[in-house]
Amino acid sequence: MAVFEHETFLPHPREEVFAWFERPGALHRLTPPFSGRVLSAPSDGIRVGSTAVIAIGAPGVLGTGLSAAAAALAPLVPSTPRPQLAWTARHTAYEKDRLFRDEMVRGPLGHWVHTHSFEDAPGGTLMRDTIDYGVPAERLFPGSTAESAARLFASSLRRIFDYRSDQLAADLAFHATHPGQPPAGRPLTIAISGASGMIGTQLRALLEGGGHRVLPLVRRAPAAPDEVFWDPATGTLDPEDLLACDAVVNLAGSRIGRRFTPAVKEDILRSRLSGTDLLARTAARLAGDGSVRTFVSASGIGYYGAHPHRGPAPEPLREDAPAGNDFLAAVCSAWEAATAPAARAGARTVRMRTGLVQSSAGGILAQILPLYTAGVGGPLRVPGTGEDPWQSWISLDDTVGAYAHAVLGSSAEGSPAAEGGALEGPVNLVGPEPVPGSVYARTLGRVLHRPAAVPVPAAGPRLLLGHEGAADLAFSSQRVSSSKLEASGYAFRHRRLEDALRHVLP
Known part of the structure; x- marks a missing residue:
């Protein structure tokens, strides 16, 4: 039996912090991306009787108290072959604005009881996580004793809860400056x-964490209201289904990282x-009826072409730079042009490159992580x-x-975002400090404690992507400016590449 404790100070009222945990986005927002996935989200938030099921051992979603142990357990499990271990937890205690608790009812640990408590502190809230747990049976840890397994487990828990603290603090700060549609x-x-993709899942969770309502568009029979x-x-698409919408976000599109055969390019x-x-x-029709006021659509920096400039230190590309002339540039140009009906109808239209x-x-x-973990990664x-x-790059x-900043438009009165105004037109969605590929490789190698000095042979990307795909993707060189996004008041969480990588890697 062991006890793990972790404290987090948050400069927000206790009721506000607790309310964040009660919203449906909390599970995904507190999720370390380095292992596991949610099979079944909490059935009733953090209320007594609410359950969730998590599979550990594959990249995906882990999150609130229901799955923190699953995340911590994943590094302890042999990775070849990568197992899928089910973890079921149920909430067993709830005191509004003060406490909630979850317990493992089925899973690989001996036991797990996680109590989340909240108390007032000068200038904000002190949140305390207290976990009583027992390590799995020794058979799950070949060559290790239960004691060493417990130490390794505790180390993994510390990493998980550091990640969770960072996420929670940053999300609460974001919502404080993005309260929703002005003036109220x-x-x-x-x-x-x-909405079920990598970006869509997290965007939905972030918006729901701020109290907003998200309607996922699905291509099957709807399974939820x-x-x-x-x-x-x-x-x-029945416009009547979107009558209540203030905004529409378009993230749909098939995967690009494939061999550029004629069929793939058409797809x-x-x-x-x-x-x-x-x-x-649809947004144009609803905008004309006074409903949808904002349309935000994905695009890509491929708009500028794979090699829009030459030289060791080219000027960063701003949104008024011309489009390129390769396949992906043509795709992005047509993609952005397809948003025109919404813009003509008066909807504030944002195209996120x-x-x-x-x-x-x-x-x-x-x-590329498998290459680096094997010690053969490089520029x-x-x-x-x-x-x-x-x-x-961007985290x-x-x-x-x-994306949420673009959707919500003007922010809290007096905040930088309110002064910068709402985004519109093309917007470069990149971090403020792009880096040469050699710097990227060295930084990733340093974070992973792996070598990263030997250049990758060109034959590798060409084998996987073909000559055209490798040229447009693997060998592309684009130094892109984030100045328009920053001028709108968006505050980056991760300005430096190393900070971004350390946040998402174990």
Whole structure:
């Protein structure tokens, strides 16, 4: 039997902090992305009897007290083959604004009782996590004693709860400056396509954590009251289903990181144009009726082309830079053009040109992590030139934070965002400090304690992506400016690459 304790000070009223935990976004927002996934979200928030089921052992979602132990357990489990261990927890105590508790009812630990308590402190709230636990049976830890397993488990818990503290503090600060639609700061209703993807899942959770209502657009029969059916392939979306919406966010689009065969290229283009056109036309109709006022659509920095500039220190690209002439540039240009109906109808339309999103749960970082953990990671060089390509990265939390910032528009009176005004038009969604590829490789290697000096042979990306895909993706060089996003008042959580990587890697 062991006890783990962790304290977090939050400069917000106790009732406000506790209310955040009661909202549906809490589970995903407190999730370390480095292991596990939610099979079943809490059935009734943090109320007594609410249950959740988590699978540990694969990148995905872990979160509140219901799954912190699952996250901590994952590093202790042999990783080849990667197991899927089910974890079921149930809330067993609840005192409004003061305490809630969850307990493991099925899972690999001997036992687990997690008490979350909240008390007033000068200038804010002191939150205390107290966990009584027993390590799994020794058979789960070949070559280790139960005592050493307990020490390793406690070390993993400290990492998990440091992550949770950072997430909670940053989310509460964001909501304090983004209370909703002015002047009353009322909660909004927001429809999101692609809400189950890596970005969409976290964006939905962040918005719900602020008290807003999210309507996920789904291509199957709706399984929950807030889900809305749509089918871009047939142009099916009933505008009546979105009458209550203040904003629509479009994240839908098939995966780009594939070999650029003719069929794949057609799928990449069609999946973006059909959905964007349908949503933009629907938003336009509703804007004309006084409903939807904001339309935010994804795009990418591929808009500028794979190699928009040359030289060791090119000027950062701003939103008025011309489009490139390769395949992805053509896709992004057409993608953005498809938003035109919403803009013409008077909806504030924002086109988010997203950079290299950093998360161990997906995207480029998840793809290259196996190389680095094996000790064979390193920088890429542009074939034929030896150029050290620029990487315009952004953390996952800043990606969803900027989307939420674009949706919510003006923020709390007196905040920088209120002074900067609401975003509109194209917006570069990148971090403020892009880096050359060699710096990216060294930084990732340092965070992982792995070598990262030997350049990756060009044959590797070409084998996986083909010549065109490798040229447009792996060997692209884009130094992109975040000045418009910052001028609107958005405050980055992770300005430095190393900080972003340390946040999402164990």
